[in-house]
Amino acid sequence: METSTEIGQRAGRVDEAGAPTLAAEAIEKSFGATRALGGVSVAFHAGEIHALVGENGAGKSTLTRILTGALRADAGRILADGRPVVMRTPLDGQAHGIRMVHQHDTLVPNLSVAENILLGHMPRRPGGWLDWRAARARAAAVLARLGQAELDVRLPAYALSAARRQIVEIAKAVAIPPRVLILDEPTAALAHAEVEQLFAFLRALRAQGVAIIYISHRLDEVLDLADRITVLRDGRVTGTLPVRGTDKTALIRLMVGRAIEDLYPRRASIAAAPALAVRGLTRAPSFEDVSFDVGAGEIVGLYGLIGSGRSEMARCLFGADRADAGHITWQGRPFVPRRPRDALAAGIALLTEDRLADGLVRGMSVRDNASLASFGAITRWGVIRRGLQAARVGQQVRALDVRPPGIERDVATLSGGNQQKVVLAKWLLTEARLLILDEPTRGVDVGARQDLYRTIGALADRGVAVLLISSDLPEVLGMCQRILVMRAGRIAGCFDRAEASEEFLLACASGVSH
């Protein structure tokens, strides 16, 4: 019998001789006339973290859906331990020990954290009664392994923040020990500390011999965590490489077929007159005594860990929630937003953190979604001027390079990054003079990010004040002239771009003395 150290030593080493735990062979899949996968072969080994990278629409999601049984391939085989398997439903996938952590929320809002984690596997006592004590203990144990021991498992899922929901989502996938664990953008909603805890957990799983498939747009993370990386582009594998000897530039070239030199737009630094002045803004218990300025044409970053109160503060600025105390001065006048309508009328727009929950109307077209916040500009006596609407939306769709570019398409059929572009288009069409962007590039691939960054830079050049809330340190440092850091509901620091660094901001946000 192997000891745990022996298993640990095997970790990270690829056992080329043994059959892979899960393998795709020449998988093909088309939707109508569109070929999503054109002969993809890739093998996933036990005790290995294998990253899948590629732009939005490269075929990563289609491949994972086929691997989990959520979708059937048109051609090709799936092998488990070297033997061909037929998977018709996700249940077949689960029977082979394949578990998936989805990018989107699959939690039941009204059930407790414990029930969500153990959904379908609730421990029972003789007679069929649920064993609540055991359920809570088991759920808490899984969360503790993820570094979230303090999370109350009795809380209903709806009461959790986006980050906490993501962690519960992961806990749910590993509650029954998997043989293959697939994670789709698991860190999108997480702050740095939580990402570190998640990585430690994934490394521990790897040491136990789990095959981990890790999908992410964050290339730094991938290079940090994975043993091997497979790059997909336009439904084909453009390369499978070991992490050692690979760098970001090489990956990006494989992903987009070209090198991206300047991800962030180069902008001349300007000393701007303050357009927005916030003084002592408070909403207990989320944040208190927040004061800062944003100048016209200035991009100010707002960095902080999950729970630091940044998103809550942004919602108050926009009138989505009301502040308890404090003053806002906007363009020289006192501004008291009671509802989002007031903020929009004053020329303030907020791109919210969670595009599915409060950004998009699924089932409605790109055209309607993009113009939802600016009907006033395109209606005459309440009647929408369709030509004007199409021209305005079409222009944004082209400027942001939404793919595919049709504006009559149901927004729910777009990929995540393109949905995010449609939400951004909605706020850009309001022609706001202050743009509050809460995690604008979450889940957005590197090519699309460049488009978004360029758009944001161009807006600032035209005098729009931008408040960029982000957990992505390179993004904050690349885009912003000044960076505010929030910690535990208060402004912990304000830095010029020149004096800030990733380590510095992180230390400030987590309260470590530097």
Place this chain on the structure above:
Amino acid sequence: MNEAESAAVRATGLAGPPPARRLADWRRALPFLTFALFLVIGATFTDAFFTERNVTNLLRQIVANGLISLGMLIVILTGGIDLSVGPVVALGGVLFAGLSDRIGLAPALAVGVLAGGAAGLANGLVIARFRLQPFIVTLATMGIFRGLVFLYTESPISPAHPAFRVLGVPVLGPFSIGLGITLACYVLAGFFLNRTAPGRAIVAVGGNAEAVRLAGISVPRTIATAYALSGVLSALAGGILVSRLGIAQPSLGIAYELDAIAACVIGGAVLGGGGGTTLGTLFGVFTLGIINNLMNLLGVRSFYQDIVKGSVIILAVLLVGRGRRP
């Protein structure tokens, strides 16, 4: 890869539509296929179906449910439901009949329709202002409105006005003025829902109310508008109905909400919001009308009719609704 090539790759849109889209396409055609199916059944199983007399009858019978279903659709689009349509039909009917001898036909109809609109607005304001469940609120007002109708009259009203029955009688072949009004309402509602800002807001609220609020649109006002329109259309249906019957019973419209919800569902509307079209609903109304008409022609007893109707509703929900919402 050069610029032209990468542009070409982009243009092909390799992301592709998810597989649900193809399913959604045939689901969208379902209301029309169902209608065609029952038309063929009608032509095959009875000789009396395609007679002028029967078509005239059918077109008269669907007018009331057509208007009520249209209002119901608007409410369903917001994610709600209006169970109080039956008493509002009666309200519109008794006010029209009761006042027509005194103030004339058109003013009487206007009073009835406005009263219906006020009743609907009351529903909408209570639901939107206090964030209550539409099911419970309209269940309660179903009782309240019925009571108000009986407060107005406990006995049937039969007006003496010579032109009282003008809305119900066929004027051009099988077509009555009432049918013309109904079809006009469908065209107007289609325009309202698809081409105006408040109309798009109604559809959007059913899809994602928080996104609508953050877009600076008043959600309470949008919801109140939808229920007010439902009240207006139900009261108008009541006016046309009593004109056809020549008499206004205070008990008019009992269980009408069932036929209206059924027509919407057969027409492809999604209960809970986010899906449904006026054209689909119109075909749902026709389909339900044909089912009723056929069973009458075939002499099927009424309790069998209820069983068949109920089964068709379940079938429609199964075919249209399943898998629509993630």
